[in-house]
Every structure is written in C-alpha cells, then in structure tokens.
Amino acid sequence: MKKLLHLLPGILFFGLMAAPASAQEGLSLDSISTTAFFTVSNLWLLIAAALVFIMHLGFATLEAGLTQQKNTVNILFKNVFIICMGTLAYAIYGFNAMYPDQDTFNNFFAFGSAIGNSASDADLSPEYADYTIWTDFIFQAMFAATAATIISGAVAERIKLGSFMIAATVIVTFCYPITGSWEWGYGWLDDRDFADFAGSSLVHAFGGFAALAAVIVLGPRKGKYTADGKIKPILGHSMPLATIGVFLLFLGWFGFNGGSVLNADPGLVSLVFVTTAMAACAGGIVSIFTSWIVLKKPDLSMALNGILAGLVGITAGADSMGPWSAVIVGAIAGAIVVFSIIFFDKIKIDDPVGAISVHGICGIWGTIAVGIFGGGNFGIQLLGTLSISATAFVLAFIVFTVVKMIFGLRVSEEEEFEGLDVGEHGQEAYPDFSMSSR
C-alpha cells in the first residue's frame, strides 16, 4: 500500500496552512487510465461515503428525539461539531495513523501525518486499490466521526459542552485509530485473521464502550434515580425525530456495510445489502415482540433500537453469511438490546439513548457471531472484540477523567434543571412553543 509522505509526525495543522501556497497554480490531476471496474468501484465508495455521512443526521435526530426538549440545541450542536471536527482531525492525523505502512510500533501503534494537498501526494492509481486515495480518505473519515457520535448520545443532558468537545476530539483523533489499525491497518488482529467486516467492534463496540466509560465518569442525570433507589424514566421529547433518525441510520448503513466491500463486486455488494436489511428487520421484529412481552406494551423506542441492534450485529459479518443467518444474528441482537437496556438502567448506568447497549453490547455480539455463522474463529473473534472494547473503555476512561480533573465534566445542577440549551447556548430549540412547555 503506497502512502503519503510521512515527513510530519503528529499534528502539523498550522504548518500545513502554508502549504497551499505551492498549489496556487491550481491542482492538475493527471488523467488516470482506469478500468471500468475501478471507475464503478470508486463511484460506489463515494456514494457510500455520502450515505455514511447522512448517518450523522440520523444520530443527531435520534439523540435529539430521545432526550428532553430543553437539551435539543445542545445535542444538535454536538453532532454538528463532531462531523466537522472528526473529518478535519482524521485528515490531520487519524487517516495516516490508522492505515500506516511504516513507522508502526510492533503493528500496534503508528504516528499519523496530515493528508497531502497536491495531486503528486495522492496515489490515484489502481495499484493503490479499486478507488483513489481521496475516496479512501473520505469514506474512512465518515466512519471515524461515528465513534464520538455514539458517545454524544450516552452523555447527553448533563455534560459540559466544552469538556465534551475536548474529549471527543482526543478520542476521535488519537484513540480510534489505535484500535482501528489493529485490524484495518494490518495490525496484530489482522495478522490473526480476526474478522470485522465493517466494524461491529472497530466502530460500534469502540463507541459503545467509550460511552460506557464516559457515563461512569460522568454519573447519571439528576432525577433519574430517586433517593430510595427507584428508576424514574426521563422521556425523550419527539418520537418523529427519533424515527427519522433510525430510518436515516438504516439508509446510511447500506453505505456503511455496502461500501465496506471496498469495490463494486456485484455478488458481494448485493449480498451485503440483503444481509444488512434482513438483520435490521429481524432485529426490529424481535425487539417489538420482546418488549411487548417484557414491557406489556409495543414500544416504539424499543422497535427503533431493535433495528439499530440488528444493524450493529450484522456489521461484522454482513459479507460472510447468508440472509437467514443474518436474520438469526439480527434477531438475537433485537432480543439482547431490550434486556441490555433494562439491565444498564437497573445498575444505574444512565444512557439516555441506549447507545451502550445498541453499539457496545450488540457490537460484541455481532463480532462473535462471525465465529458462529460466518466462518470466523470463535476464539479470535472473542479475543478481538474484547481487546477493542476494553481498550476503548480504558482510553475513554482516562480521557474523560483527565478532562474532568482539568475542566470539570458536568454542568451545574441548576443548568441541568433549566436545560443545556439556555445554559450552554443561550438558545431554545423551539422558542415559539417554549412558554407552554414550562
């Protein structure tokens, strides 16, 4: 894998600011001779990147819908920040740290450098892959920001904005590429034939267990658990927003998994579309009936989380099993997520949107499911997913603890009561409606 120049270890953002001077005569891309398959594959990866991009809107509306009205601006702001910061941070450091071809420490850790600014820095040839290096970057960058987005839901409604922004930036920039490189950057898990097709572990379990660490450091929302230990549900404020979010995530997952084929192979991409959709649908159906039995009512939030659980579950093995195996994987994920959400609620891990269960627990399930249905080695799958999850947990625990010590992590009790929209942003999400909702 030919790569960009590695002259600049670490962040050299401001140094790069000068670089464009040399590009003032404009960028000239040599017309590259490509096969039709290269052209189609490259196009598919770009469209897939756009589909993964829209998952960030899905996360934004899902998280906003499942939290209270008074914290809506804050949730939306965090998601807007994450996609902006995540893309830039990945360009400055993460991309080259995650896919190193040299300068790695024992296949375990690599220093990253910024992507190049001129055509001569970029490898656009078919020898690189079935797509250009720009395509590679943008597709992976859309994934990278997902890790922080998963955390943002779990810590919603009580975390200081600035502290979250710092922690999220550190995690996306420096932590995510470490575990990412273990598998996708030809690291030690790849050496052992660990299979995580599109990231049940590398993206979702990573995000879910980083979220768990963050929630533990942060503590539950005020009023969620009463003095005598009872759980008081805090309802979200808009089920249409939450539903829009899940449909957009489902849509985006066709790009997340379908694009992870890394070319336009008709058999593989179409199989992945089918396994992805069927796992999602099975997750939704099983979650509907599980929650109907357990909670006595057909619960929309659980149906939505069931779809997401199925999607997270199939992400590791979408390319390696048939549709009915995918149904089983999704169905089990749909059941797991219901019990997992109830469990974490009970042990006072306050996760407003269920991110730890959906992404963390179902991410682990999906990864080991490849050892059952997808031809992977069960032991390696278990080793891999636990290594990634534990590392995510430890790194995030350290990051959030350090941020807590330096800047503090929680807003004041008054601000939490009044809402972060007014407290952090001086804005309301629905000014015309707000008088009536107080």
Added chain:
Amino acid sequence: MKKLLHLLPGILFFGLMAAPASAQEGLSLDSISTTAFFTVSNLWLLIAAALVFIMHLGFATLEAGLTQQKNTVNILFKNVFIICMGTLAYAIYGFNAMYPDQDTFNNFFAFGSAIGNSASDADLSPEYADYTIWTDFIFQAMFAATAATIISGAVAERIKLGSFMIAATVIVTFCYPITGSWEWGYGWLDDRDFADFAGSSLVHAFGGFAALAAVIVLGPRKGKYTADGKIKPILGHSMPLATIGVFLLFLGWFGFNGGSVLNADPGLVSLVFVTTAMAACAGGIVSIFTSWIVLKKPDLSMALNGILAGLVGITAGADSMGPWSAVIVGAIAGAIVVFSIIFFDKIKIDDPVGAISVHGICGIWGTIAVGIFGGGNFGIQLLGTLSISATAFVLAFIVFTVVKMIFGLRVSEEEEFEGLDVGEHGQEAYPDFSMSSR
C-alpha cells in the same frame, strides 16, 4: 429465469432457522466474471433499492404529519413494523410466489418458498439478469412493503394495532404477490402485453383499493361526520413532517421508477428520471391551482398530494413517453386527486391522508394513460388495472372482515378520543409538549 429450489411450499421460517448451521464455515461467493454493464446495472439497482427504502420514511412522516398528534407514535410504529415485516415476509414467501418459474396455477397463482441461505442457492450470473438474485430480491422487497404502507395511512387514528399488523402481514405476504405475478411474474396480463412499468397498478392501485376496502370495513373516525351529515375536518398535526414525507417520496421515486428499468441503460434511465420529475412537478402545479380555485386558498396538503398524484400517474409509463406527455399525465393526475379527495370525503369514506385518491385513483389513471400516450393497448390497460384494483379490493375486504370477526378492528371510542399513542403504546410522541396540547 433460473430460480431457487421450490421444495418448501408455504412458510417454513422455523425450519429455515436450522439451515444456517450448514453455513457455519462461511459463505463463499465465487468471484463471478461480469461485464462492466452488469456491474454498473447491479450497483444502480442496489442504490435504487436504497432510494425506495427511504420512501418508507417518507410514508411514515407524511402519514404522521397529516394525522393528529395523539396518534403519532402509533403511525410511526406501524411504518416501522411494516418495513421489518414486509422484508422478512417477502423473503419467506412472496419473492418466489411473485416471480415463479414453475408450480404456477394457470399463470395465475404460485406457491412461494423462502430464499436460499447459501451462495449455491443464488444465481449471480449474467444469464439471470443484469443484476444478481440478491439485488433482485432486495429491490422487489422494498416495493412489496409499500402496499401495506399505503393502507396504514388510510386506516390511521382508529384501527387496533394488533389487528392491523395481522391484516397487513397477510396482505403483503399472500395477496400482493398474486396480482404482482400476473404481470411481473409472466402471468396472464404479461401474456396480453399489459404495460405497467413500475407499478401504477401493481403497487399503487393495489394499495389504494386495498385501503378502500379497509376503510369501508373499518368506518370513519368518530367526529369526522356529524349526526346531521356534515363533514368536520380533522387536521393533521405537523405540516413540516408531511412536507418532509413528500420530498422523500419524490426522491425515492427516482429509484422506484429509475430502478425499474432493471439496468443502467443511459437512455432509458435518464428518460425515466425526466418523465418522473416532470409529471411530479406538473401534478404539484396543477393541484396547487386547482385547489386554489376550488378551495379558494392555496392549500399545502393539496400541493403535496398533487406531487404524489403526478408520481403515481407516471409510474406505469415513465419509460414509454416523452417529457411533455409525462407533464400531461402528471397534470391530469394533479387535478384528479383534488376532486377525488373531495369526493371520497363527501361519500363518507374517511381517508385521513388521501391514500385512496393518490394511489388508487391516480394509479388507475396512470395505467390507462399508457394506452393514450405510451403506446399501450387502451383496452388491455383498462382490463389490467381494473382486474388488479378489484382483486386488491376483494382480497383486502375479506382479510379485514375476517380479522374484524376474530379480533375486532376498531379501538374503543374512549381510546380513539384519548389517542392511540397512550391507548396502544403507553407512550406520547411529544411528552414535553403534551400538557399544553390537551
């Protein structure tokens, strides 16, 4: 057309649950040799499937927007259920019943079986089509669920959730493939050169007339018609949601119609994009001015329904006429829908979202329009669309009547007054706003 094994008539879902055992060593798709055209066509069909998928979010938000706040969770839940159930049911039975190559009864009815789980069951060769069998399945599955989604809007705000779920499952699984196979499964209408490109009749009129039957069996919402026979409008609760829905449906229709070319033929796919867009726009414009004249005000709901009317109208002939013919077809649909909605309202067919007019009436119009502008035989077009519509009506009438007899169909008057969100789900769509809206 090579097909999957037809060993298993009917539903063998639980039997299939055991099948994945044989897939434990993982699925190996032979690298298939394909032409560039095959690869591009296959990719386009998959992207089109994703676009059709997002129509389900369009239906969900449109129906939620055009109904009352107190029934929002219920509407959203039904749409989430339908996409999950529809995809699975189509995999278990519908796909092979709709596209049979054997075991058919006089080109009229076929038993279906579940799709296969391993690569050897699937035909990925160019001899099958310009796409793989997995692509075929996922594209068609997204269509199948649409029939039930159309019904869900018409019966909104008063149908029992469980009863709807059962009826919708039966209709999608067993009824939709019958009429579907008449044309797309090489049945008796296909033998007679009936032309229904992407399903003005097979999808939309089917859904619309099934909805009409359901509404007749179910009866109007309480309070819609006063004791002295007057019509009392029941307003929707969110025009932004409704507008989001129509734009997403318009977007998705590029995949619905464009994908129905069944390959990436540049001339045909681009023509279909143009006819689809221009019919939609003409429908919107004519509906705006028709409703402005008839109702004295420029009505947003009518503008939105006009766009949908144009889209349903062009669906049968999007590939067989020029852009200006498409404008005429869409424009007439845009006028029809206004008068049709007013008409059904007058005769006490209470259809909260106008689904019967948009999908049923404009579906018939679109199909016969192919006999005027698209080179089809007028008599055959009329015969085909009436056969499909009447069959949909009769089958749905039977299904909803049987479900009514066994389980009951309507919620109690109190629940209807209080709203199905609390009654069926114990949830509110907007808890933070709810106190003020009572």
Added chain:
Amino acid sequence: MKKLLHLLPGILFFGLMAAPASAQEGLSLDSISTTAFFTVSNLWLLIAAALVFIMHLGFATLEAGLTQQKNTVNILFKNVFIICMGTLAYAIYGFNAMYPDQDTFNNFFAFGSAIGNSASDADLSPEYADYTIWTDFIFQAMFAATAATIISGAVAERIKLGSFMIAATVIVTFCYPITGSWEWGYGWLDDRDFADFAGSSLVHAFGGFAALAAVIVLGPRKGKYTADGKIKPILGHSMPLATIGVFLLFLGWFGFNGGSVLNADPGLVSLVFVTTAMAACAGGIVSIFTSWIVLKKPDLSMALNGILAGLVGITAGADSMGPWSAVIVGAIAGAIVVFSIIFFDKIKIDDPVGAISVHGICGIWGTIAVGIFGGGNFGIQLLGTLSISATAFVLAFIVFTVVKMIFGLRVSEEEEFEGLDVGEHGQEAYPDFSMSSR
C-alpha cells in the same frame, strides 16, 4: 454541442400540449451503443441530480426552522412551488436559453425553446457528452430552481404569496439563464477563462444578490427594528428542522459539486468530494469559534451557516485545489459569514435566514478564491463574480419593483402579525399545538 431544434423561440407551452399526440405510439429509444465510462458517468449524473433535488428539502426545512411557527406553511408551500415551477420553466425555456449553440446575441443572451418530447429530438450519443441530453436537462434543472429557493428564505415572513410566485418564476425562467449562459453556455466569461466550477457565482451569488435586491424592495419585518433604531431578534421556531436542513444541504452538495465534474472521472470526483467536505467542516468549525468569541455563546445557527458558507465557498474551486486549500477557503468563509450576518442585520437588511451572507457574500469569496488557490486569474474571477452578482441584483430589483407596482409585495400588517399561514393559506403548521403557542 448538438442541440434540440430551435424552432420555437420563447414559451410555447400550450402549443407543446398538443405535441404528445404524435407520441401516442410510444417512445422508442434506440438502444444506444455506449462505452462503460459513458454508462457510469450518466448514472453518476442522475444520482447527483437526485442529491441536488434533496437540497430543496434542505432549503425548505432550513428556512422553516429559522422562521416563526406562524409562517411555516407559507415557507414550505413556497419551496414546494419552486421545485415544481422551476423544473417546468427550465424545460419550457431555460435549458435551451442557458446552453445555446446558436441564436445567441453576442454570446450574451439567447432565446430558449422547450425541450423535445420524442426520442428523435434528444441526442443520446456519446458525441453529446458523457451523458444523455435527458440527464443534462434534469441535472441542470435541479440547479435552476435553487436560485429562487435562496430568495425565498430572505423574503420570508412578509411577502405576498402570489407576488413571490410571479417574481420567482420570472427570475428562474428568464434571469438565471442569462448569467448562467455567460459561463456554462460558452458565453463571454467562458471566453475569458473565468472559472466557476459548480456555481459559487452562477448559482449562489446570483441567488444571494437577487435576494438582497428583493429584501431592499420589500423592507424588513415589522418589529425587527424598533423606533429608536434597535435590533430586536426574531427567533426561528425549530432548530431540529434547521439542522435537518443543513445536513441535507451538505449531503446534496456532494451531488451539486461532485456531479459538476460531468463524468465519473475517479480522480476528479473523489477530489471534489474531499474538498467539498473539508471546506464545509472547516467553515463549521471556524464559524463555531468565531461566533463563540463574538457572541459569547456557541451558537447553533451560526455553526449551521458556517457549514453552508464553507460549501458555497468551495463550490467555484472544488475541482482545482487540494484538500488543505479547501480548508482555508472554507475556514475564511466560515468567518466571513458571521460578520456578514451581523453587518447586514446592522444596516437593516432583514434576512431571516442569512441567505444574502451565505450565498451572496460567500459566493463572491469562493469565486475569487479560485484566483488565489485554484489557478484562476484573480482579475477575471473578480470581474466575473461582480458582473454576475450585479446583474442578479439589478434584474431582481427590476422584477420585484415591477411586481410591487402591479400587485403589491407585502402582506398587510395584521396578516404579518397573525402569520402568513392563516393569512395566505388558511392553514396552520401545527394545529394541535397552536392553542398553546398563542
């Protein structure tokens, strides 16, 4: 560039209504022999058109979100009208006026005619371009409507519906193709090697300065400026709608810029995806911190406008500079937009959504940035963008002034107070919530 028959100068819509008679035997597209690259490029342009289409939903929700609840139906209606009208008007006249190959007046102005209805009118051959003429039309039509959409936000909350509809129609139909043809129709700016890749000037500055003229003719909203000259902010009613809008616009921009490559060249399309995304993200980040410093609070509206500013800024040079140059262009746009919005507010140009700053000012910046980072001639870039902006301003000023003289432009003070939803449409956006919000 072979083109359609130019027999019909001006609008012959009703004449065309008769044309389809000759198409009654159906349209037969000759199976065209195409290369794989043609097929892929054509498909990409169509998908890009669908992405640009969804920008209209983005504009609709952004504008609805940033304005008051009582004017929501009106905003949505205008956006629905614009996409319908814009597509039809472009088919009737604009497309052939914008891309003339004859009948032009000194490369400055051309009469347009309607697009053809039959296959023989359309050029589907690779000699035309890397896509069919239908693809060309639908991609460009989606752009054309954007100009009016930009205006609709700036004049929101006080313009008469009918007057806006007339002015918007005239501007999209007759004004937009004039400046458009200067560059993209091989006019005088193209002769001078002016570079405006996807329309920082031709689309966005055009729309922004037309909006400025409209706002000047129309005047500010009542209550925005107090008698003693103070600014009283009028808040939008839904930040989730606004956020959905910006994410959809960001998504659509991948098609807006990526499709403007006009084929599927892997190097160029992927570079454009990267520059587009990175400029947007840099715009968002810089806008967040600029507004945080200037306004003391991290403002969500400013973050959203920063993303749009970055997108508008990179639109002229997305194909001609590297990622880090794009970051600089986007970052500067993100700073400009904050100060520009504050500036226009101060000088009593009342633009509820910031359209003049985002599209007008950042459109100029993006165009001249090609003279700094993208190899363009600075003087020509400046000449081009100022010519286009000034022309848009003058033409729109004339159109809105004439409409004002004939029909009046503002709703009554009472209607403005009560809201245009009830005044113009007799509808409310949220009937169930409305009692509480009064």
